[in-house]
Amino acid sequence: MIRVLASVDPAIAQIPQGHFLVVDILAVWGGPAIRTRVFADALAGRRIGSALAERGGRHAQDLTTRLRMGGNGELRLNGRKYYCTGALTAAWVAVSALDDEDRLRLALVPRDAAGSAVDTDWSAMGQRATISGTTTLEAVVVDPELVLDYATAYSVPQQLGARAQLVHTAIETGIARGTVDDTRAYLRERARPSSEAIRAGVESVAGDPHVLHRYGRLSVRVRAAETLLADAAQLLEQVGLVPPDATAAATGSLAVAAAKAFASEVAVEAGSELFALCGTSATDERWNLHRHWRNARTHSVHDPVDWKYHHLGAYEIGDVLPPNHGQL
Template sequence: MSSLPHPLDGVALIANDQQALDVARQLAPLLQRDSALRDRERLLPHGELTLFSRSGLGGISVPKAFGGAAVSNVTLAQVIALLAAADGSLGQIPQNHFYALEVLRINGSAAQQKRLYADVLAGQRLGNALAELGTRTAHDRTTRLTRDGDGLRINGRKFYATGALYAQCIPTSVVDEQGVQQLAFVPADSAGVQVIDDWSGFGQRTTGSGSVVFDNVWVSADAIVPFQSAFERPTTVGPFAQILHAAIDTGIARGAFEDALQFVRIRTRPWIDATSDKAVEDPLSLKSFGHLAVRLHAAEALLERAGEVLDKAQAEPSAENVGAASIAVAEARALSTEISLAAGSTLFELAGSQATLAEHGLDRHWRNARVHTLHDPVRWKYHVIGNYYLNNQLPPRRGTI
């Protein structure tokens, strides 16, 4: 059993899957401890993220050739789910960190990989500045990358920049002078970078998913990693992004389920028509808990299966394997969406009116699930899944299926 590093120690180096899971299981209770307070008062989790970085978990997807553990996608999803069960916001913050590392693995040069992976293993956190408001669709981009001598300049404004508020480097999607999307790894302290804490969503309140403004920000040419080409050939960038989202929702569901169990055991009174003096023996509550448990375990099983299929696609990224991974992940994403919302809502039906009191903070589970599951519509996942099985149609190559 590995142990978490002391907060004043250096960054730990995790060597394998089991160690990653051990560390995540030890870190989770520390993240859960003040999760309701952080949500209620919107206390930004700087200290908790320092613990995350020093634990070494931020480097677990780095390839072995560059000194990382290269954990399986099964393990990575389990780690994210453990963190999200402890605190939904904290579970989401590393999502784009790992996503950027996957883009780097797929499209980065050897020199870029060596430099950026080393930074991450040393504890650097990556945020993101991908999405924009006011475009025709959620996938359109207007942030520009233009040449300036030996370097380049970035101008534009981003939103939904989860984790940028806490990051030392902000991977940013930009459109170059040829109209091609690239991913720029921008140091957060670069002149002209402004990270604005203007996220006002009613859930995932401490993710830092606000705005980032780039005002003539200079970047070196070696900070630019091809991005668009990751979707022009079979790669795992899309399903990799999505399995992390499924893991977040599965973790939120697990957190709500465990809090419901605890509350009913300790505080809830039986309904007047129940045949028992204890709420834990109420037959209708038992049925409802059983229904939740079955769907939660199904979501967790689909998440594990999706990780296995994604591992195969990473090893052999053919169109068929990547398509199968996208579908497996979409199935996990569909069910994790539904169970996270169901667990967060049914909690109150089972726990009773006391559970709505602000001091318990139990509403955060549903709010977190409702906000995070809006990342992309689950109705389209069912469409793509059905089209795959009925008509043998491979899903589109992008990050939202």
Template sequence: TVTRRDGHWVLNGTKYYATGTLGATWIAVAARIEGRENGDTATAFVRPDQEGVTLDLESWSAFGQRGTASGEVRLNNVVVDDDLLIDEGPPPDPITADPSVLGAFDQALHAAIDIGIARAALEDGAVFVRTRSRPWKEALDAGIERADQEPHVVRRFGELTARLYALEALLARGTALIDEAYAAPEVTRDAAAQASLTVAAAKALAQQDAVEIAGAIFELTGTSGTDGAVNLDRHWRNVRVHSLHDPARWKYVHLGNHTLHGTRPPRLGLIL
């Protein structure tokens, strides 16, 4: 919250998972303006070394996405000058506010990270199978001398590749709809809804399929692929953690309501 006091603003609160603050010169803080009846919000800009700002990077101990330094930021009576605060007024109503594809744009970035990790896992897994995996005994008995020539391995790689292609194609369609919405004279509700729903579908499916792809490579590499020195598990750890950024279950609800009833998704700012 921010409070007007003695001619300036005073900022208080805690932000969990404040990704990127470790290397930040400025921290942008979304806050509620205390004492306003309309629930007015603001964005305040503070420095990491400013009095009252505490960065607790030790609070981030997830098994994946370790490099994001997504620790906690605590704000205790931090003074913010007028020129470092944007008074945004009441938050937009999720039903009646002007249409926007900002949420779809944000979600496309997150989906791209998940899908990109899946591609890296599949490509790295393929290299390992080609160069290091040993064929199963029954394959050797059948005259197959290399793991990457086992028909079951080849088929499974094909299945995972098909899922990856589908994710990439769906994301490409969603981002194209974002571009089309921006290119139009004005963003319409239908254009915003279609872009948001398509990207939401890509993000929801990536939470499922990208995680499976990153984990399935170990079925194909064999036990040697789990060696910590190889570090193939980083892909699964990273996508498992990042894919939890926002729940897929709500995206499926919005998709279902649109298919059944033609209901447009709510305007939720950065998240759908």
């Protein structure tokens, strides 16, 4: 379903990604109290947004957001998060923070909690409708029942990361499919043969051997991305959310890594090939075809594909499991 949605609007398809991740976390690590409260809202159609990433640190895991116990016995959140996909229109926001002992926690707070503000300062060139801007937390009171030991969730073999990455893979694959479909439509309905093609005796785009070759190659690569996505999804179902060991976790994680790395490359390639195939007229703003490349390029740098290929090679050649108990 995410793939189908992303073929039309990948930003909308990305909005529930954090929701699915938090639901998985609660299903495995949440106690009865937090599951009862949050799952009831989820079943009623209310979403969970994510506030996990930050800007300005030395690295992506260098968090400054803090969950502190006050003198009055209240837990309070203070910090500033970015890339908060889905938070603007969510009922709950999942916030990662370090506690008094510098241990990683995950706190769920109501979207409209006092001291919480979600901004619309997302200004990326693509995936614009995700509105993945800043969430500011100033002395936000947190119910202790809505706090999870987030560090523990990733300290054992699991598929949380792989399942989250599977959604991102579906988004990239959907972008690629939407792009190749729009390319086909433009070639059939609007494109004209180039001057070089006319001199070679080509009367229509459908008779241009170079167009047919490049489109055919692109179409096959998109189908390959869809197949890798389907295979990875099937494998994750077999492995389960809580695999028996790190090797089983690695099997699922590496399958998703391969699918995501390939889909990310194909989606960007498709966005560029569209113009090479359709010509200058396709760059007209009224067609808005450049959205495909912008969305693919923006989303594809979510995490580096080079490391995915690295871990795939390390496992295939040297039997080296990915880090984090088999998770990428």
